[in-house]
Amino acid sequence: MHTEPTTFSAEEYFATQPPPSTLQHDVEKVREFVERQNRDGRQVVLVTSGGTTVPLELNVVRFLDNFSAGTRGATSAEYFLKAGYAVIFMHRQFSLQPFSRHYSHSTNPFLDFLDIDAPESEGATPRISVTPNKREDLLQVLTVYKKVHALGTLHTLTFVTVNDYLWLLRAVSQEMAILKRRAMFYLAAAVSDFFLPRQKMSEHKIQSGKGSLHIEMDQVPKILKPLVDEWTPGGYIVSFKLETDPNLLLPKAKQALDRYGHQVVIGNDLHRRKFEVVFVSKKPQPALPPGIEQTEAAIAHASDASNAFSEYWLRIDIPETPTPGFPAKEIEEDIVAELVRRHAEWIANTP
Amino acid sequence: MHTEPTTFSAEEYFATQPPPSTLQHDVEKVREFVERQNRDGRQVVLVTSGGTTVPLELNVVRFLDNFSAGTRGATSAEYFLKAGYAVIFMHRQFSLQPFSRHYSHSTNPFLDFLDIDAPESEGATPRISVTPNKREDLLQVLTVYKKVHALGTLHTLTFVTVNDYLWLLRAVSQEMAILKRRAMFYLAAAVSDFFLPRQKMSEHKIQSGKGSLHIEMDQVPKILKPLVDEWTPGGYIVSFKLETDPNLLLPKAKQALDRYGHQVVIGNDLHRRKFEVVFVSKKPQPALPPGIEQTEAAIAHASDASNAFSEYWLRIDIPETPTPGFPAKEIEEDIVAELVRRHAEWIANTP
Numbered sequence: 211m212h213t214e215p216t217t218f219s220a221e222e223y224f225a226t227q228p229p230p231s232t233l234q235h236d237v238e239k240v241r242e243f244v245e246r247q248n249r250d251g252r253q254v255v256l257v258t259s260g261g262t263t264v265p266l267e268l269n270v271v272r273f274l275d276n277f278s279a280g281t282r283g284a285t286s287a288e289y290f291l292k293a294g295y296a297v298i299f300m301h302r303q304f305s306l307q308p309f310s311r312h313y314s315h316s317t318n319p320f321l322d323f324l325d326i327d328a329p330e331s332e333g334a335t336p337r338i339s340v341t342p343n344k345r346e347d348l349l350q351v352l353t354v355y356k357k358v359h360a361l362g363t364l365h366t367l368t369f370v371t372v373n374d375y376l377w378l379l380r381a382v383s384q385e386m387a388i389l390k391r392r393a394m395f396y397l398a399a400a401v402s403d404f405f406l407p408r409q410k411m412s413e414h415k416i417q418s419g420k421g422s423l424h425i426e427m428d429q430v431p432k433i434l435k436p437l438v439d440e441w442t443p444g445g446y447i448v449s450f451k452l453e454t455d456p457n458l459l460l461p462k463a464k465q466a467l468d469r470y471g472h473q474v475v476i477g478n479d480l481h482r483r484k485f486e487v488v489f490v491s492k493k494p495q496p497a498l499p500p501g502i503e504q505t506e507a508a509i510a511h512a513s514d515a516s517n518a519f520s521e522y523w524l525r526i527d528i529p530e531t532p533t534p535g536f537p538a539k540e541i542e543e544d545i546v547a548e549l550v551r552r553h554a555e556w557i558a559n560t561p
Numbered sequence: 562m563h564t565e566p567t568t569f570s571a572e573e574y575f576a577t578q579p580p581p582s583t584l585q586h587d588v589e590k591v592r593e594f595v596e597r598q599n600r601d602g603r604q605v606v607l608v609t610s611g612g613t614t615v616p617l618e619l620n621v622v623r624f625l626d627n628f629s630a631g632t633r634g635a636t637s638a639e640y641f642l643k644a645g646y647a648v649i650f651m652h653r654q655f656s657l658q659p660f661s662r663h664y665s666h667s668t669n670p671f672l673d674f675l676d677i678d679a680p681e682s683e684g685a686t687p688r689i690s691v692t693p694n695k696r697e698d699l700l701q702v703l704t705v706y707k708k709v710h711a712l713g714t715l716h717t718l719t720f721v722t723v724n725d726y727l728w729l730l731r732a733v734s735q736e737m738a739i740l741k742r743r744a745m746f747y748l749a750a751a752v753s754d755f756f757l758p759r760q761k762m763s764e765h766k767i768q769s770g771k772g773s774l775h776i777e778m779d780q781v782p783k784i785l786k787p788l789v790d791e792w793t794p795g796g797y798i799v800s801f802k803l804e805t806d807p808n809l810l811l812p813k814a815k816q817a818l819d820r821y822g823h824q825v826v827i828g829n830d831l832h833r834r835k836f837e838v839v840f841v842s843k844k845p846q847p848a849l850p851p852g853i854e855q856t857e858a859a860i861a862h863a864s865d866a867s868n869a870f871s872e873y874w875l876r877i878d879i880p881e882t883p884t885p886g887f888p889a890k891e892i893e894e895d896i897v898a899e900l901v902r903r904h905a906e907w908i909a910n911t912p
Contacts, residue, residue: 263626271751271805271831275614275626279655303667304630304655310670315661316654316719320671321706324699338691338699348675348689355672368667400622425776454622480622 218407220431223376227408230374236367237381240298243365244385247296252363253392253553255295256382258399259283260302262372266425268411273371274425276400280305282450282483282542283398287364289546290396292354296363298386300378302399303368309355312347323348372402372430379433383441391557393445394549395437400452405430434470446556447472448549454480463490464519473556476545485541489522489548524548569758571782574727578759581725587718588732591649594716595736598647603714604743604904606646607733609750610634611653613723617776619762624722625776627751631656633801633834633893634749638715640897641747643705647714649737651729653750654719660706663698674699723753723781730784734792742908744796745900746788751803756781785821797907798823799900805831814841815870824907827896836892840873840899875899 218226247254260283261276284306287299291308299308306314313320323344327337340348358364367382369375386393404427438447449472453459456479463475467490477488526541569577598605611634612627635657638650642659650659657665664671674695678688691699709715718733720726737744755778789798800823804810807830814826818841828839877892 267805271628271803272753273626273628275624277622277624304665307666307670310666310672313671314655315658315666319658319661320664321661321703324703326700326703326707335696336700338696338703340689345686345689349677349687352672352675352677352689356677402623452622454618 217429218431220380220433220436223431224380227373227376229377230369230371233377233381236378237385240365240367240382240385243296243298243362244389246362248389248392250296252294252296253394253557254298254386254389255290255394255396256298256300256386257283257287257290257396258300258375258379259287260305261400262302262375262402263370264372264402264405264427265411266406268408274402274404274427276402278302278305278400280307281311283396284308284311285540285542286396286398286546288354289540289543290550291358291363293546293550295394295550296365298365298367298382300367300369300375300382300399303370307366308364309351309358312351372405375399375401376430376433379437380441383437383445386445387442390444391446391560393442394553395442395445395447396549397434397447397449401430403430404428432470434466434472438470438472446553448474448476451475451477452480452483453477459488460490460521463488467492467519474549474552485528486523486525487541487545489520489524491520491522493518493520522548568780569782571731571784571787574782575731578724578727580728581720581722584728584732587729588736591716591718591733591736594647594649594713595740597713599740599743601647603645603647604745604908605649605737605740606641606745606747607649607651607737608634608638608641608747609651609726609730610638611656612751613653613726613753614721615723615753615756615778616762617757619759625753625755625778627753629653629656629751631658632662634747635659635662636891636893637747637749637897639705640891640894641901642709642714644897644901646745646901647716649716649718649733651718651720651726651733651750654721658717659715660702660709663702723756726750726752727781727784730788731792734788734796737796738793741795742797742911744793745904746793746796746798747900748785748798748800752781754781755779783821785817785823789821789823797904799825799827802826802828803831803834804828810839811841811872814839818843818870825900825903836879837874837876838892838896840871840875842871842873844869844871873899 244254259278260280261278264274266272266274280301283299283301285308287297288308288311290297297308301307312318323341325339325341327339329336367378369378383395386395406425406427410426410428434447434449437445449466449470451459451463451466453462459477459479463477466472466475473491475490477490479486524541524544526539526544595605610629611631612629615625617623617625631652634650634652636659638648639659639662641648648659652658663669674692676690676692678690680687718729720729734746737746757776757778761777761779785798785800788796800817800821802810802814802817804813810828810830814828817823817826824842826841828841830837875892875895877890877895
């Protein structure tokens with residue numbers, strides 16, 4: 211069955227694809243959270259994290275996925291919390307989360323550092339304690355975790371499919387509009403470029419026949435455009451570009467800024483992303499000194515693409531002997547510090 | 562670029578697709594484990610669990626995936642261990658694992674039930690303790706976990722791609738051949754039917770153009786056939802059939818038994834799999850009483866398909882108020898008990 215691919219606008223997308231069943235419930239919780247943070251005068255960042263899926267069947271057995279454990283998002287969320295931000299952590303189900311990320315079931319399972327102590331008296335229940343050499347690390351993580359919970363500055367939302375993601379992003383950003391310039395968007399999720407419209411999905415598991423599997427999908431609408439223009443005017447918007455070909459990194463980042471008009475693209479190469487990223491932004495147009503005419507030279511200068519963007523490279527040393535879960539330094543600490551600084555400027559420069 | 566789909570035999574597959582880089586290392590560890598269990602006279606089960614991915618690019622950003630959190634495999638592995646089996650748990654990276662599965666980071670995060678107690682004296686490090694109402698459950702899980710580790714009866718292996726899975730399955734089953742009838746294979750992983758041969762992969766991230774994405778894949782070879790016939794003669798082999806259309810469940814299970822000649826197919830419907838499964842097996846051909854000729858009637862009886870298979874339905878009640886992580890009853894307890902019984906018969910009937 212061959213049908214022509216459709217290019218959906220965001221409007222057409224939301225008009226034809228059904229919302230997730232939990233959307234209304236999720237949005238109400240976000241509204242309460244945002245209103246409370248707004249009253250308390252906090253900056254709020256939406257951190258999206260992990261990959262989205264594209265289900266190939268209505269009764270989902272198979273899906274297309276994007277590679278992402280959610281490390282960038284989970285780690286950054288932790289540093290935003292430490293910096294005093296309230297965080298809406300919107301992440302792929304089962305991807306890493308702030309705090310618990312230090313205790314992956316695979317590489318640092320918590321059951322391994324719990325001991326059963328002999329009961330103090332016969333018949334008493336044995337005590338469980340933490341292995342001495344793990345105590346300090348756990349105490350550090352647990353202390354921040356408890357503090358964040360006591361303050362109520364972390365709100366968690368989950369998505370699985372790209373459809374869940376799109377509906378949630380629109381709804382959450384609309385709720386955050388009341389924060390005006392105090393809202394930041396840190397869009398670290400690895401979102402599929404393609405989707406299979408519900409109208410084209412097979413009801414049951416696709417049976418494997420004799421030949422090959424053909425999948426024909428449509429393009430996901432570019433939602434950065436309405437996010438910037440309509441859903442959350444004034445918000446400070448950071449998107450990510452992940453490439454495997456380093457030559458494409460800067461051109462693609464600049465293209466995105468030209469196309470969507472948001473504040474920062476953080477570019478990263480798949481293999482260097484743990485220790486090197488680049489912040490790409492549009493330079494503010496220099497105000498011409500009063501009395502000076504718009505000369506041809508000034509116009510040429512402003513439209514010279516090589517001069518229109520600022521590139522800010524951020525690099526950290528790679529630790530020689532990394533401790534599982536506790537590297538010497540995480541690049542997200544510096545990324546977040548730089549963004550917090552830029553965001554404060556952005557708020558101060560409110561027109 | 563359109564090329565004709567290829568149907569690979571297992572032999573052709575392994576001749577053309579490269580092994581994972583960690584294969585040799587993994588196989589050596591499995592060999593040590595199997596030899597030790599063999600000396601100790603234990604039954605050994607290989608439990609495969611979780612979904613496989615099909616990478617679409619060499620520098621993997623996107624992949625096709627199969628739905629599976631790995632609940633069936635992780636839960637069953639725990640019951641096999643409790644029944645005295647040694648378990649090789651070969652699972653998808655980040656899918657659920659025995660024991661830690663009770664403490665999902667999403668629904669039952671362990672940081673939530675750790676308390677920081679006030680230090681006993683000023684300046685002393687605070688103690689960490691387990692919240693009283695969580696202590697008993699944790700103590701139960703931890704006790705079995707520690708016992709299994711002390712006995713050394715659990716060996717864990719991870720895969721990500723369908724290629725990792727196929728190479729590992731072949732190598733592990735060949736190592737298990739020395740166990741003869743004491744080896745069981747519990748193939749609960751959700752393995753892709755399709756793959757993209759390395760020779761057809763794009764080196765870099767597929768750029769999203771204006772149109773739709775076409776993916777054309779080849780069929781994964783049917784590896785149950787060489788598993789039964791060549792890699793591990795004598796092993797007791799259990800495969801799984803997951804369908805969303807209940808009408809296909811029994812026909813597909815019987816077709817698999819006919820095609821591969823293994824011992825059991827466990828059929829489950831996607832929506833009923835937590836409380837209902839069906840064991841499908843070939844009935845043993847009744848031995849004709851001595852002196853009786855192979856009559857036409859006897860031959861007709863044996864070749865009557867409706868009579869050639871046994872179906873054994875296993876159902877449990879659905880708990881009305883399930884406790885997260887600790888349901889009243891898990892169907893895997895009964896599945897494993899039934900298989901342990903059948904496996905003991907299989908060993909006793911060694912020809």
